[in-house]
Each structure stands twice: as structure tokens, then as C-alpha cells.
Amino acid sequence: MERKSLLPYLLILPAFAYLLFFVGYPLLQALYLAFTQNGAFSLDTVRRTINDYYFWSAFKDTLAFAAVIIPIQLFLAIVFALLLNKAFKGKDLAIYALVIPLTISDVAGGLIWYSMLSPYGFVNKVLMNIGLISHPVYFFGYQFRNREFLAIVMAEVWRATSIVFIIILAGLQMISKEYIEAAEVFGASYWTRLRRIVFPMLKPSIQSALIIRTLFAMQIFGVVWILAGRDLPVLAGEGFYQLTVIKDYGVASIYALIIAGLSILFGAVYVKFLKAEYLEVMR
Amino acid sequence: MKDETVYTLKKIGFYTVIFTAVAWILIPIIVSFLYGFTSKADYYDPHMVIPHHYTTEYVRVILFTLGAWDGIKNSTIVATLTIIISFILGIPAGYSIAKFVFPGKDTIKLSIIALRMFPIPVMAIPLIILYIRLHLADTLLGVALAHTAMALPFVVLITSSIFSGVSKEYEEAAMVFGLTRLGSFLKITLPLALPGLAAAAMFTFVMSWNEVFVASVLTLTHRTLPAQILSIMAGSSGGAAPDYYKFAAAFIMTLPAMLFIFFARKYLVTMWGITLK
Numbered sequence: 082m083e084r085k086s087l088l089p090y091l092l093i094l095p096a097f098a099y100l101l102f103f104v105g106y107p108l109l110q111a112l113y114l115a116f117t118q119n120g121a122f123s124l125d126t127v128r129r130t131i132n133d134y135y136f137w138s139a140f141k142d143t144l145a146f147a148a149v150i151i152p153i154q155l156f157l158a159i160v161f162a163l164l165l166n167k168a169f170k171g172k173d174l175a176i177y178a179l180v181i182p183l184t185i186s187d188v189a190g191g192l193i194w195y196s197m198l199s200p201y202g203f204v205n206k207v208l209m210n211i212g213l214i215s216h217p218v219y220f221f222g223y224q225f226r227n228r229e230f231l232a233i234v235m236a237e238v239w240r241a242t243s244i245v246f247i248i249i250l251a252g253l254q255m256i257s258k259e260y261i262e263a264a265e266v267f268g269a270s271y272w273t274r275l276r277r278i279v280f281p282m283l284k285p286s287i288q289s290a291l292i293i294r295t296l297f298a299m300q301i302f303g304v305v306w307i308l309a310g311r312d313l314p315v316l317a318g319e320g321f322y323q324l325t326v327i328k329d330y331g332v333a334s335i336y337a338l339i340i341a342g343l344s345i346l347f348g349a350v351y352v353k354f355l356k357a358e359y360l361e362v363m364r
Numbered sequence: 365m366k367d368e369t370v371y372t373l374k375k376i377g378f379y380t381v382i383f384t385a386v387a388w389i390l391i392p393i394i395v396s397f398l399y400g401f402t403s404k405a406d407y408y409d410p411h412m413v414i415p416h417h418y419t420t421e422y423v424r425v426i427l428f429t430l431g432a433w434d435g436i437k438n439s440t441i442v443a444t445l446t447i448i449i450s451f452i453l454g455i456p457a458g459y460s461i462a463k464f465v466f467p468g469k470d471t472i473k474l475s476i477i478a479l480r481m482f483p484i485p486v487m488a489i490p491l492i493i494l495y496i497r498l499h500l501a502d503t504l505l506g507v508a509l510a511h512t513a514m515a516l517p518f519v520v521l522i523t524s525s526i527f528s529g530v531s532k533e534y535e536e537a538a539m540v541f542g543l544t545r546l547g548s549f550l551k552i553t554l555p556l557a558l559p560g561l562a563a564a565a566m567f568t569f570v571m572s573w574n575e576v577f578v579a580s581v582l583t584l585t586h587r588t589l590p591a592q593i594l595s596i597m598a599g600s601s602g603g604a605a606p607d608y609y610k611f612a613a614a615f616i617m618t619l620p621a622m623l624f625i626f627f628a629r630k631y632l633v634t635m636w637g638i639t640l641k
Contacts, residue, residue: 092460093472096453096520100479103513106494107487114490161385164378171382177629178386181393184621186574188590192597192614196396199607203395206413217410239392292481300483303576303590306598317486317577324489324581337489341482348481 108341111334126331133332139314140339145230146305146315147298150237154294155287157238158245163275166253176250183243190240191233191307195221198232221308229309236304241297245290252286253279288355295347299340316340393618400611407608422612430596430609432616435589438504442579442588443572445508447565450519453512455561458523459549463532480517484510488581495582502584510582511572519568526560527553563631566624573621589617 118125130136165176182190197203198220205217220228256279264274302317311318320336323329398415399407400422406415427433461473488510492501500506530553538548554561576590583591593613597605 086466089460089464089466089469092456096457096516097472097476099453100476100513100516103484103491103510104479104482104487107490110490110493111487114493160381164381169378169382175382175386177625178389180629181389181622181625184570184574184625185393185618186576186590186621188576188594188597189574189614189617189621192593192610193392193396193618195607196399196611196614197392201408201410201607203391203399203413206410209410210413239389296481296483300486300577303594306594310598320486320489321577321581324492330489330493333489337483337486340486344481344483 107337111338111341114331114334115338126335129329130332130335133319135311135314135319139316139319139336142230142313143299143301143316143343146233146237146301147295149234150241151291151294151298153234153238154242154245155290157242158249158290159283159287161242161246162249162253163279165250180243180247182240183247185240187237187240187301187303188307190236191304194232194236194239195308198235223312226309226312229313233304233308233313236308237301240304241294245294248290248293249283249286252283255286256282284355288351291351291355292348295351296344299343299347316343396611396614396618399608400613400615402608402611404606404608422608423616426609426612426616431587431592432589432613435587435592436616436620438586438592439573439588439590441504442508442511443569445505446511446515446572447568449508449512450515450568451523451561451565454516454519455523457520458525459527459553461520461524462527463535476517476520484514485575485577488578492581501582502586504583504586504588507579507582507586507588508572510578511575514575514578515568515571518571519564522564522567523557523561526557526564529560530556560631563628566628570621570624593617 115126117123161179165172165179185193195202199205200217200219205214208214209217218228219225220232222229260278260282261274264278269277300317301315302321305313305315306318306321311322316336316339320333320340323336324333401418401420402415403417403419406412406417427436457476461469491510495501495506500509534552534556535545535548538552539545543551573588574590575588576594579588579591580594587595593616597610597613
């Protein structure tokens with residue numbers, strides 16, 4: 082029996098060591114690149130990053146995208162999940178349609194929304210044909226940066242609401258029907274049931290969804306790169322640009338560190354402020 | 365009578381919302397697919413909402429002139445390698461979490477969940493230094509190794525949940541009849557877990573197939589499909605690519621992933637429920 086007790090650790094060890102390496106090594110390497118110059122401690126690279134014209138707008142834009150996109154996604158996902166948690170004809174098809182974007186990459190999502198919003202895209206053609214506008218509305222180009230922001234928000238809300246939706250839906254399906262039935266017996270209205278039972282029990286799912294979405298939002302890259310390029314700089318895009326075009330590994334690493342720092346910070350905030358209150362022990 | 369009207373109205377409202385949501389998801393996909401095959405003249409005709417003339421020219425150019433076909437091959441290799449490596453590492457770990465009780469298990473499980481919160485893709489930036497030293501830069505194996513790090517926490521959590529779904533009694537019965545633990549795992553647990561594992565594999569495949577940042581940072585000539593498309597289409601440099609090429613590229617990227625979801629649709633909701641606990 083004593084020898085057996087080592088087996089579970091041995092089985093986990095490879096995966097765990099692999100993950101630790103792929104998290105730990107780049108982290109140390111990034112810190113080294115960011116804070117040393119010729120082997121000695123130096124803040125030159127940090128200064129170079131902060132003084133870059135694009136740095137602060139990348140920082141602001143990344144946070145602005147997250148602040149606009151994530152609340153919309155959470156709201157839509159909760160509404161869809163509540164609606165689709167009922168039994169009705171065509172339910173499976175509707176769920177299937179709503180999760181299709183789960184498999185669409187941000188690059189493809191950007192290209193797909195370009196087909197909707199380009200000057201000769203679907204939206205412009207439809208609006209012109211029903212006579213609402215006489216000239217196409219331009220969404221893309223440096224002088225239309227604000228509309229580019231809007232286009233990216235639309236593309237991201239469209240593409241990545243699915244993941245929030247499916248997490249919330251899975252959470253809803255785990256809530257025991259008995260609680261709801263008990264509340265119904267005591268005459269609780271739909272809204273009371275939502276507020277007192279469904280939402281508190283949904284907290285862990287909402288928390289997971291927010292953590293995952295925020296993690297991805299801090300790394301937003303493909304869709305911005307496709308639709309706006311550097312018109313709207315974002316952190317991951319600047320890191321990519323510094324690495325591949327400027328070949329400044331130090332500055333690029335600082336961008337990676339900032340993204341990691343923001344992800345961990347927001348993760349911690351969610352864990353602290355969205356403490357799950359378990360009404361039952363989840364399996 | 366009045367109650368009935370309210371009920372009908374509610375029902376109509378309900379289906380309107382559902383229909384709008386579904387249309388909102390489907391229309392952009394249909395439009396981009398259509399426009400990816402639309403003749404130039406039809407696309408630039410502002411009155412032609414639904415085009416009449418179609419061509420496969422753009423898809424062919426993207427595939428064979430602009431390197432998307434090589435991208436597809438590279439993406440497939442990377443995704444397959446990612447599945448193989450992450451399953452070799454992840455299945456034992458998942459099995460261990462599912463079937464053993466041991467001190468420190470909760471801590472290990474929690475740290476795997478916490479590692480999932482770390483933005484591994486952007487860490488490809490400092491990782492490239494090591495890759496250059498190890499001659500892994502611009503190799504498909506290098507991309508697959510990084511994708512494995514990204515997928516592994518999910519694979520561990522998904523497989524552990526799948527294995528805990530396979531009843532312990534079967535395995536114990538097999539061991540009573542003289543099979544070793546490994547033997548009973550291979551002959552009993554694995555076959556029973558196979559459908560779930562297949563779904564997990566597809567999940568991993570899509571994750572790798574869609575990933576663009578790691579692939580763009582770590583490769584230069586051996587681009588995966590998203591990295592290749594990004595480098596020829598990006599807003600800043602490739603704004604010159606005509607629109608219909610962009611839609612054709614969207615079609616090429618989206619179709620395989622959509623086929624995946626069709627085959628894995630049964631497992632999607634449960635799988636996401638699993639990965640989040």
C-alpha cells in the first residue's frame with residue numbers, strides 16, 4: 082500500500098512540470114529582458130516602452146475594449162442562457178447556432194465582420210437599397226478610428242459571446258430543479274426566483290466566464306490586427322510589432338509582462354469580489 | 365380568453381428573440397461565405413445585396429498562390445502534435461485526479477486551474493529566445509509545444525472529469541479477475557472513455573487551429589493557417605488585399621472548425637461545464 086501512494090503524484094508530475102516550465106521560463110526570461118542591460122539592472126527598456134508614442138494608447142485601448150465588450154457579452158449570454166434553458170421546439174438547433182462562433186478564430190471573426198461592414202459590405206448595401214443612406218458608411222481607415230472601435234466591438238461580441246453563453250448555460254443546468262420548485266411552491270415570482278436562487282447559484286459560472294473572457298480580452302490581437310492594424314494599438318499587437326518589426330525583445334517582453342500582470346490582477350479581483358456562496362456542495 | 369392572448373403574445377415574443385439571436389449569429393457567416401465566391405462586378409455593385417455571379421477564383425488564389433494550402437497542412441500537423449503531446453501528458457494526470465485520493469490533490473487541481481488564468485500565448489514573446497537557442501524557432505514542433513502548454517490545463521480537467529464518469533466498479537472487477545491497474549485502464553476505462561476523449565481531442569484541435577499569436581511569433585516561413593492569413597490580410601500591411609480575398613480567406617478558415625462543432629455538438633455544453641469547475 083505504501084508504494085502505491087506515490088503513483089498519483091508520478092502520474093501528475095509530467096503535466097505539472099511541463100506547465101510550470103512553460104509559465105516559469107518565459108516569465109523569468111521576460112523579467113530578465115525587461116530589467117537588465119548588458120547583465121546589470123537597468124530601467125532603460127522600461128523607459129523606452131513608456132516613452133513610446135503607442136504605449137499609453139495601447140494600454141487604454143486594451144482596457145477600453147474589455148470594458149465595453151465584456152459587460153455586453155455577459156448580459157447577452159445570461160439572457161440567451163435563461164431563454165434557452167427552457168424546453169421548446171427547436172431548442173437544440175438554436176443552441177447549436179449560438180455556439181458556432183466558439184469555433185471561429187478572432188482572425189476569421191474579423192474577416193467575417195469585414196464582409197458585413199466594408200463600404201461594399203452587406204450592411205451598407207442593405208441600408209442603401211432601402212434608402213436609409215445614400216452613400217456607404219465608412220467603418221475602416223485611420224480617420225474613422227472611432228468606428229473601427231465599434232466594428233471590433235461588434236465582431237468580438239458576435240464571436241466570443243458564445244463562450245460566456247455556454248459557461249452560463251452549463252451553470253444553469255447544474256442548478257438543482259428542487260430549489261426552483263420549492264421557491265415556486267412558496268409563491269416566489271419569476272424575478273424573485275432569479276434574484277434569490279438562480280443568480281446566487283450562478284455566481285461560480287459567472288466568475289469563471291468573467292475570468293476566461295478577461296484573460297482573452299487582455300490578449301486581444303487578431304481581430305484588431307485584421308480590422309484596424311495599428312490605428313487602434315493594443316498591448317498584444319504592440320508586443321507583436323516590437324518583436325517582429327522593430328526586433329526589440331526587451332520592449333516586447335514588457336508588453337507580455339503587462340498583459341500577464343493585468344490578467345492575474347483581474348483574476349484576483351474576480352475571485353475576491355465574486356465569492357461563490359454555495360447553496361449545495363458542487364460535485 | 366385574456367390569459368390565452370397573453371400566453372400567445374409571450375410565445376411570439378420568445379420566438380422573436382430566439383430567432384433574432386440565431387439570425388445575428390448566422391447572417392454574417394452566410395454573407396461572408398457568399399461574398400467569398402462573388403464575382404468582382406457583383407460585389408462592387410451597390411445594388412446587388414445578393415450576388416448573381418459566382419467564382420471560385422479567390423479561394424483558389426488564396427489556397428495555392430498565397431500559401432493557405434501550406435498553412436492548412438501546417439495547422440493540421442501542429443494541431444495533431446498538440447493533441448498527441450497534451451494527451452500523453454494530460455491523460456495520466458487526469459486519471460490520477462479522477463481515481464486517486466491523495467494529500468495535496470486539491471492544491472494541485474487548484475494550481476492547474478490557476479495556471480489556466482495565465483496568458484500563455486503572449487509568453488511566446490520571451491519564449492522565442494529559448495527557441496532560437498534550441499533551434500526550435502520557425503518549426504512546427506515549437507508551435508505545437510507552446511500550444512500544448514495552452515491546451516494542457518483544459519485537457520487535464522476534461523479527462524479527469526471523463527474518467528470520474530467511468531464507474532470504479534468496472535475497473536475493480538477487472539482487477540479482481542487478474543488484470544493489473546494498467547491492464548484494466550487500457551482494456552476497461554480507456555474504451556469506455558473514448559467518446560469523451562474524442563470530443564476533448566476535437567476541442568484541443570480547434571484551440572490550436574484557431575490560435576494566431578503564438579504561431580505568428582514563433583514562425584516565419586512555416587506559418588499555420590491563421591498566421592499565414594494574418595500576415596497577408598492584416599489591416600496595416602495588407603489593407604491592399606481586395607475585399608473578396610478576405611472573405612474567401614474567412615471561408616477557408618471557418619469551414620473546418622464548423623465541421624468540428626457539428627460532430628462534437630453533443631458534448632459542448634457538458635464539456636464547458638466541466639472545464640470550469
